[in-house]
Amino acid sequence: MEIKDYVKKYNLSFDKVKSEFDDDFKSLYESEKEWLENLEDKVHLLKNKKDQAQVTYVINKLKSTESFNENDSKALSTFVSKVNTIVKIANRINNFKEGTVLDNGTTLKLYDFFNSVKNSDNLSEVNYLLNSNLNNFLPHIFSLIKHSQNPIDYPIYYKFWKNILREVLSKDDDYDSMCTFYRNFPSKNRHLNFATYLGTLGTQIAKNINSSGMVITAGSKDYKYLINEVINIERYNSILDDQLTNSVSSNKQNIKYWLYAPGENARKWNELFSSNEMAIGWDDLNDLSEFSSKEKIEEALMESAKDGKRKYNNALACYEFASVIKPGDIVITKKGKREYVGWGIVTGEYFYDSDQTEYKHRRKVDWKRKGEWIDGAGDIVTKTLTDITKYPDYVKRLTMLLGIDKKENSPMGDNVYYPLNTILYGPPGTGKTYSTILRASEIIENKKIDSYDEAFNIFNANLHKQIEFITFHQNYSYEDFIQGLRPETDNKSSLVFDKIDGVFKKIADKALENLKLAQKAPEELSSEAKFDKALELFSDKVLESEDNFKINDTAYIFEVEGDAYRYTGEKWTNHTNGLRMKYSDLKEFYRNSVKSRKDIKSLSNISGLANQHATYYYLVYAEILKHLPKKAEGAQKVNRKNFVIIIDEINRANISRVFGELITLIEPDKRSHGAIPLEARLPSGDPFIVPSNLYIIGTMNTADKSIALLDIALRRRFEFESMYPKYEIENQEIYDVDILKKINEQIIKSKGHDFQIGHAYFMGENKNLLLRMNKKVIPLLLEYYMNDEKEVKGILQSAGLIIEENSWPLRIKGTND
Template sequence: MSGTADKQKREFSEWAKDNLGEKVGIWYAPYIEQFGTLLKKFNLDGGKDYYTNFFFYTSFDEFKDIYKQVIGQTDNEIAEIVKGKQLRYPEEYAQQKLEWNRQYAQMTFENGERSKPDNYGGIADLGPLFRAYLKFLYYAENPSLTYPKKEKKTATHDGEIDDSINYWLYAPGDDARFFEEFYSENVMGLGWDYLGDLSKYSNRSEVEKVIADTRADDRRPTNDSKAVWDFYKEIKPGDIVYAKAGMKKIVGRGVVTGEYYFDKDAEELKHRHSINWTNKGYWELKDKVAQKTLTKFNDYPDWIVYVDQLINGDIVEENSLLVNEFKTWLSQQVQQNGEYLNDKTITQKVSSLKDIENHFGVIIFGETDTEALKNIKETVLADESYDRYKGVSGSSLDYYIRYIESKPVVEENESYSQQDFLSEVFIDESKLQTLQSVLQNKKNLILKGAPGVGKTFIADRLAFLMMEEKDESRIQMIQFHQSYSYEDFIEGYRPKADGDGFELKQGPFVKFARKATRDPERDYFFIIDEINRGNMSKIFGELMMLIESDKRGKSINLLYSNEKFSVPANLYIIGMMNTADRSLALLDYALRRRFSFFEISPAFENDTFKNYVKGLGSPEKLIKVINTIKELNLIVSDELGTGFQIGHSRIYHIYHGKENYLSKLKLH
């Protein structure tokens, strides 16, 4: 190789390392060295007479013409690409990419370097390779300019994940029942056929309205409309799709090759894309994934690499996978100075945890018991002889504990529908629809009412209904009281268990909000009982602003740790208050402005409640009690107000002998 090409290779590798990622330059350089030979061999050169070694191209304008020929983009688009914008590739590129991967895999398989010809693992995609060298040449000729590196970068998979395409997890029908058909026809399809051709809709809101009208339950179909709109607008040629069956199986992988179209002749799932299914099989995942029909997975690069390893038959090193997932999470954390953790800090923290594992003979990566991790931390800090990572061991373990605490749990749960809600909660359908609509739009709701009207039970079941399943892991319930504080709720210094000093601890709201942030595709519910008993301004502090629906996602610095924190859009807050409680008067305007209020009344006239009473054996005496309580409630309402009435749930206790209201009312 000539000195010119050698020098160009070294300079490219250094520039790529500094601007595109730690490993990009080293990984990409061998491809660029043989680009000309490979493009000719794979018939992707368009008959052009390119240099065999692309490092001989030292002019940006000269290479730009080659980029336009192979990738197929305009001068205006290239001008945006070199400035760091991740523009999508043209539709024709999807076929180029497929052919590149297919022939490269076949070539290395025949050379004995690859296990099977459909194993595409470890092959750098054509587009990112071309773009990396194009950017390098541009900035080499314009040394006064600086490439706009991403603010947030994922240190674990530099160059392996193409930021210019999307990666999708997709369900081809329940339990993948359409996959065989779709595989044979090289298509992927989506339901909601009654919408018709999606090209007639101007925006997602129009789609959402039609779905809502069809469902007729007054619940905003946020997830459904997002899946439909993403399928129509966001899925593009070149995107990678992983087909799933249930929550723990992958059955196929493919590359999208065509834009959206509506197949009116199809029997079901008429919304379509052409796709080349490159892999078909059965691969069991280590963790369950969400049940949603369509989910974009770009924010989970470790998962993408892990699934590709499964599909390609590569050895999946479980410990390495756990470490990389933690690295990715660390790269998204913000320090007190407002900056993201850099690669050096991330490497130091991971090295610290590995050293602790070796030195103390414990397991950290893979441990999910936070108490066990806290015990490890106490042991490490108490050992005066351990000094190799003494300065960072405590903070490294703190980060790992937070990582585990905020990790979402995905389980296969019992479904929960509107019919289920109405069958066990004594609320009319029209009131339920209002309740759902208020919570959807405001995100913060207070259920107020007399004692015994079932506010806590309703809050719990309302969360199930919004989630459409009984998932306790996405519900957090606490109770306020007069002594409850910011330090209890958000964060604060608390005495250590052994009484030796204090430590900064996160409160339940921060922990739960961070868990919801890591799982943006699903809804989470924070339920606060006796919300009016606490001093809201004192408890919420600077977060009082962030819980507003239009402030979700905005960040502020927490009081003690000074760390950036935001309340995610998928976190709903439901409070309960007894209107008979005199402390209701203490609620300030700040709380009232940020919450919607919904009154829960005694349900003695509710049809479901009446049917429940009729279903009890020998209810005559109970009906007499109910009628007396209804009469008493009229008197109470006139003299004290509706907030002092007796709630219907008290009847359950009367019937089961848990409260002797009969003697109190002298009805025995």
């Protein structure tokens, strides 16, 4: 079957469409009601109240017998400039601006033009002298004016409706012919019914490609015909793409990489990042979708500039932005000639936003990262938009530099995706802890792992490195988890309290450090390596000295620890055991090119002690700089890694008390590389942010506490995955499955699903039913039922088990089989 024959199959009447595709018709009717009802019924969608009043004034005057006059020019200008935002007819009518020069040398007077249209019944009757540009858009503004005047007889002239009329219904697609066809529809809600009818035809064409036997691939001639000449709206294109043979693999293979400047010196970057958009200028071109080629765009640019110079690069940027970039492409943003500031994935088609004051050409983008990266390989091209796909070495270098994962929108690759915050919940023995080991290993390896033995080895090799495992209990506290004070009990001097980081803060700091290093170019890492070497040399000097290292006349360093210098003063009676000067603070000085004590005071990402003791810190820092080597060993690019913290029995602790301010910071968009990263200040004064590469996996025993009883703040921030008993697991044996099923059936009836016996109790090396039941399952049942002997006996007997007489605790001696 030819593609045009397939399309013609849907030349169906309104009544047939309503009856045969009733569900699709009703769904589309409801979803598009707000946008496709009569214009007069949706003026309220305009954002500005004054604009609403002006547009309503014009509509009312069109419906009256009164003519427009010169005093109406302002209201008419508002109508043509604003109404586009609520009719989705591109920007065609924006071209009709008061004072536009016409072919006869006069200028356009909107009141005169509106009167002419108002008094014409058909488009073919309009005899109003315009210019060649405005003549192209006359059908669109004519349809809008006549629809406002009389929506029962005149529809709005949408391109999609033209396409369906011509290609599907085999009718003339000029506006007067559309009106004739339109007037055959039921008068009640005619415009919305007409729109839904045509839209339902588009839906059927898109969704039934595969079932029709048609074989179409993305980018083929037939595909282009459908998306350009028939169903030229993203809604239907998306349905079509889901149906296409090999569409997924084809899209992946054809991903392009674009280098993009968000304004001069990236001045629009913050705004566009927040709105999840990319945008370019050249606003005087109006809607780029109206141009058939880049040559036409260049002609318009040259006509506008009037300097006689070619505008090839500008035209190419406009053409590629509107017609070549596609959803799935990766965009890398740049600033100036040396700096990259972020990257994202294109999610939407081109659109023209006339409400913007500048940069009206736009696309939706899912921005993934925002930061500052320097590529030492050379200057960046200065063009606004550049397709760099054809330079694979350059693409590879940038993907490594910015941490771009081209496989998937998530950092987990093609086959695996896990949310950042997950809780596995279910009764005891359903494999929750077992699953965390497998999942944690997959997360840090960025791949699917089929062998549990392999996962277990990976887990153990990375425990206390990229993975932490803790179990919550009733006495677990914020100080254990985030940060707290601990008494120091060494024999140096009197008892003091020292600030100690908890397990979560430790792994969060590791993960954040990895993210920071992964964003740096090798030459930056070489620079940091020089400071690390200087730190090492200075530490050696302090250690080798027989005396304490004198900072100034009042303070001295007396010990070198793994991550800090311990310092004190002769008269510091409150700190005789010393304070800790962290290396991480000194490194921040170097990263921020600190030149004085005053510079330290301006830093926000250092500890409270570093800020308070800026003088001592700066003097030590100055000493370290004296040991900077002239050259550093060549540093390798650091790859971004994933980190995992597993919290077993997460529901056993007081969640609000343990998590504290962290409960907000763990949300994906509040993390270090989220859309709105939030940094908290801990009670110690240390800054703290949760990194975007740290996964939190919790487990929860529902027999201890129902999900319904969990802290609401926690429930909102985690995704919950249920884990209930299984009775069949591939490549593993579950013993006595029928008995397990019967026990759980009785438990569900009396206590609910959350108190079932997990399949793990019926697996493993011990195949002896009596031992398993008497040592593990029956004690658990007695606990569930508060030693109610009668209840537990009933459950055991329903499972076909023989109970040993006069035994306590209850025991079984066999089965009825």
